[in-house]
Amino acid sequence: MQLSEAIRKRILELMKENNIKTINAVTNLAGISNTLNDFMLGKVELLKLDTLLHICEAFNIELYEFFRNPLFKDVQYEKNNASFWYKT
Numbered sequence: 001m002q003l004s005e006a007i008r009k010r011i012l013e014l015m016k017e018n019n020i021k022t023i024n025a026v027t028n029l030a031g032i033s034n035t036l037n038d039f040m041l042g043k044v045e046l047l048k049l050d051t052l053l054h055i056c057e058a059f060n061i062e063l064y065e066f067f068r069n070p071l072f073k074d075v076q077y078e079k080n081n082a083s084f085w086y087k088t
Contacts, residue, residue: 004039004046006071011040013069014059029058 011026020026027036032054038044047055056066 001071001075003075003077004042006075007047007052008040010066010069010071011036011055013071014061014066018059026055026058030054031058 015021015023015026020029023037023040027034030036030051032051035044035047035051036055039047052066053063056063059066
């Protein structure tokens with residue numbers, strides 16, 4: 001799975017766990033711009049780490065908790081036809 005897909009799925013998973021219905025609600029809780037909406041729609045490839053930190057704060061979790069999930073077990077990041085595999 002690509003890294004961006006895993007991050008999107010994790011955000012949706014956290015939204016469900018926290019009974020948050022919309023991306024706009026997460027954006028408001030996190031105090032960030034529409035970057036999250038653009039990311040979730042696939043218009044932006046990856047989020048900045050500080051944006052992801054604000055999203056974690058909206059879900060009241062630490063950054064390490066975000067990534068401590070089976071979705072990130074074997075993720076792939078592709079850029080300019082080069083593949084990078086992250087395995088835990």
